[in-house]
Amino acid sequence: MNDTWFQILGALPPLLVALSVIGLFVTLCIARHERLVYAMTVGGLNLALVATIALIPLGPVAVTPLYIVDFYTLFFWGVILVATLACAAFAMPYLSGFNDRREEFYILLATSALGAMSLVAARHFGSLFVGLEALSIPLYGMVAYTFRTRASLEAGFKYMILSGVASAFLLFGMALLYGATGSLAFTNLIPAGGYDADAGPWMLMGIGMMLVALTFKLSLVPFHVWTPDVYEGAPAPVATFLATVSKTAVFALLLRLFVSAPITDNAWLLTLVGVLALASMLIGNLLALRQDNLKRLLGYSSIAHLGYLLTTLVAGASLSIEAVAVYLATYVGTSLGAFGVVSLVSSPFAGKDAAHIDHFRGLYYKRPVLAVSMAIMMLSLAGIPLTMGFIGKFYILSVTMASGLWWLTGGVIVGSGIALFYYLRVMAILFMDRPAHAREPQLSGTGDNWAQTVVWLLAAATILMGIYPAPLIDLAAVAGITLGS
Amino acid sequence: MEFTFFAAGIVALATTARVITCANPVHALLYLITSMLALAIDFYALGAAFAAVLEVVVYAGAIMVLFVFVVMMLNLNNETVAREKSWLRPQLWAGPAAAAGLLLLALLWALIFGGIEYGGITGEELAAREVGMNLFGPYVLVVELAAFLLLAALVVAAHIGRDDTDQVSDAAARGERVTTNVRESR
């Protein structure tokens, strides 16, 4: 009995999110009230965030054999909840122009966050698979939420088909591994022959097929092709969610899999992962180079950023997990800010989003604070010192250098060099003279003010973490120790 | 057991091949259902009687019927079949066949030289009770999560599957100004 209560306590944050989903659904059945639904979503997520923070002193809790709630889990739960809250704040003013049912969006958002949380805590293929699907299936609906706009429908459709293919790969890979080992838990993925036996082709194929699926979700080359179209077509708050929560959860899972499953300790497999990383950072940045649509540009740049991140898996240095935690947190913060500005400029919804670079020309003269925030985010994405992007980039470089992976170090440097061009181009556009045909960003009610506050806070945090990153680094270090041991 | 497995497997392969080559959607659906029934026999041969039942009832019975409904809504006719045939040009097959060949080679390599001991499947029947115990034992949270997943799928389908007429009545119920055509910019 005691043990059960302990497990429930450990699973409290996702349970709270789940409860709020149920609450939302019941509310929806009784009456449609947008403000109430929004308040319930935000309230539930905030409660979950508080619970997450309160759980920090608890120590690792095994919640059923399928989940583990340790500090690593809590760290990423925190990141996911904060990012989801920001997405909800952006969605509110955005949807105010959506002339249709708006309440369902919040149900899908919360369910998707629930799936992401499950993914982060997973240590078993069952929780991995269902978590990933619970993350993705509401996302199909969110991407196609404004389906009367053809772009949104097209994006949702593309994402659904390709994601389904990826799911099949994941399942097949898991089945192969299960067949070889007789176990679905990460830590038991040991060849049936015994501990000393090297993973044979069978198991390599299994982990390879899983890797195809997971790198698809992370939009790494060569499984990246869907990214720009889906980012462009999806409503801006959904693109934000896709670029932050979805990526964080899947990467956190991938890292746990690589750290805890013995079969991933294969030199050739890691070399191939390194090749994927190198290809992603180069191709992602090259594709972004002359892109005029800001959402596509950010999509391409996310390919490159995930490529940088993937180098840590190859390095396997003692610093790797800490580096991933720091980099993901900084990347999420920065992406939230950048997409948030795009979302705010496109709010309220009126057909296709205002994401063309011309929409942002001279934003400084219209909405100075938004433009300055955007400029800070671009600097941070480019990894300029005194922004938190620099801290993350610095970690990646030190990890690759510490492991002597000079080819990956070179790739990160070349990629960042290319990236500088397009980030600075966006920055310059913000301060240029405003042409007559640019869409006027509108200001609506309180929701917009909330969303703006979120963008300001993110911009302030970007600078603050750049000059005083110690708290973040400390948290990441603890997360690294709990997972590493 | 072996004979049943191989015979049903060959049926499944043949019908599945017809699904991807067939021009008539209704025929394709029937082939797919046949393939699933054959797979259900395989499941039974492998001792997974419960899964075999589910395959027939849920997969072939429910999901495929969903497809049938949609086919009915799409108003397919002979024209569709003709267009379907024109889309299946032979030169389309080169790339996918090459990729599939390479992947098949890799998969077979992995299976045959996999370093996994042969044999092992006795076909001993697995009680549904055990599966149930498993589902509501260690997997209980995952099952709950799957429920949320289905709920989300329901919400998505309900939202996306709606007509424009709904939108008008909804908006009217809210007392909002109705604009049927959402502004679009390309």
Add this chain to the structure above:
Amino acid sequence: MSLLVFTLIFPLLGAITLSLFPRMSYGAARTIGTASVGLAAFTTALVAIFWSAAGGFPFIQTLWQWIDAGDFQVNFSLYLDGLSLTMLGVITGVGFLIHLFAAWYMVHDLEGKPGMARFFAYMNLFIVAMLLLVLGDNLLLLYLGWEGVGLCSYLLIGYYYETPANAWAAFKAFIITRIGDVFLAIGLFLLYVVFGTLNIQAILHAAPSVLAQGGTLANVAALMVLLGACGKSAQLPLQTWLADAMAGPTPVSALIHAATMVTAGVYLIARTYGLFLMAPAVHELVGIIGVVTLVIAGFAALAQTDIKRAIAYSTMSQIGYMFLALGVGAWQAAIFHLMIHAFFKSLLFLTAGSVIIACHHEQNIFKMGGLRKKLPFDYAMFVIGGAALSALPLVTAGFYSKDAIIWEAVANGHGFLWAFALFGALITSIYTFRLIFVVFHGEAKTEAHAGQGLAHHLPLAVLAVLSTFIGAMIALPLDDVLPHDMAEASHWVELFFEILAALVALAGVAIAAVLFLGSRKTVDTVVESHQGQRAWQLFHGGLGFDTLYDRVFVRPFRATARAHEKRDWIETIVNIVPALTRGANTGLAAGQSGRVRAYAMIMFAGAAVLLALLMFG
């Protein structure tokens, strides 16, 4: 003493406030911009009092750990010792006076125009960066400040960016100082690799044991640092940007291009003196660079018609003296001259600004004249500043600081350098008094309206007082930081050399009086002769360094490019990178066809290749 950080915080808050409210009134912008620096100056005074009361030991204020990745750790710490306190005082004190003056000066340019908060935001930001440069206890912070001041300098030179020439001047300054920055960055990286730390004190401490005296490593590292310093301090061979930098508003010239930023190179060399002691050859080079620059810049200053360019060349020349002092081992004299120079040079610049405003933005000295009567206050100020610059004996501060350098040069056995320095002193007083005589004496050629108000008078008056012997009485707490000046000679010998220097300075005034007071027939005859014309052109163009660089670097480059226009392999190589990038972009973008089936096919092929590689690789 933990107040130290507030010297940074006040201007930083000022800069942030000013940039967040771009539409505030001029009065508010002026008040915020000036008050923030004033508070910083006040804090500096408090810090100085507490610090000396506590015994004057080096004080480290660690604010937080900036980066802690594995064994690489960088702290955000401030380091206070005699040297950084001196710089702190100069930056905040002189900075405050200049801000105060700018509040008066910029009214004429800015009042009622949009974006006027921008000016004060840049100025405050500059103060922050400069303080970071001198207070940082590790090379990374120092470099951050170093780049920050470069950025602010660029922004402020190009402040009137609507005029293309000004934008070009800003561009030139940025590029040329950037060349120096690259060398500095290489030097800093080298130091990190050799010493395994970026902490300046730790490096200085370890230098004698890690580096071999006169070894290649020590020489290369010191040379890189020296080249960085040359870029920022406008010394040969990277000096050409400073005269063009006068395109910025005059208070900017006074603050950045006279008092603070251009002396950052001197500070850098003094801060890393232990490195230079390990590299005697490079140390020698510092002095030689200083002497050559001071003479060349002196000649150039003789032939300027623009009042600001003349003072700019004199700045270059005075920094040459500081480099000379560093090169001959007179470390303390260099810093002392740095401070005194900040006083009298900002006085000269601000007075020049006042004159320029009085004459309705006229900068050509030959269109002025006879202003003595209309602008008596400006005249007095300019004479005091000019006298300090010429180092007129006994009453001026410059006499004590500059002659100390000249004396140290000979006392340390650098007779050759001494001769040049003395010759430079002669030129200095000639060009200084040429300015005074041409601008303030002779017949009046223009209208002039004297500046009014406390913001105009007070900074000038304070700086004027500091430029006299009163300023020279400030004792700098450098004994624990820098080696003692080593001059050992009998008192009488020292007296002899000082009298000699004083006489040279006075002789310069006399020559200037003969040449420029009155009808200037001699000068006109010389200048109008053929050789005279050519010499004047040469001097006027800063002794042709721009032309030289144009001939040596720019033109051959262009000529090569033109000669190989059809089949230019260099250009081909250079163009390969962008072409490849663009080609790759086009090729890859074509892959983004938007078709789901094509995407699925790419996934299929990608998965097949990846898994086949995994199996058969």
Add this chain to the structure above:
Amino acid sequence: MNELSMVYGMGLAALLFLLGFIGVVIRRNTLFVLMCLEIMINAAGLAFIVAGARWSSPDGNTMFILIIAVAAAEAAIGLGLLLQLQKRFRTIDIDAASEMHG
């Protein structure tokens, strides 16, 4: 009792999986694409049943049930999107939905 090698079961699953993937790439009719998606997922289900039979453990069946649930959800959403596609683009040709590219 005879024992069957897991290789045959996995081989059958792999062949079905590849057939499904070929179908996804080949077919232009969205309805067929969705069917082929079901084939792929079903093949993965078969693989789990085979592996479960090898270890005589209920885990394989449990995973199969979860897979069916997800397959149903994907099919429902896919068909919903298909109907909208038919309505907005007036075709179920999957290549029509390629307005965004580059």
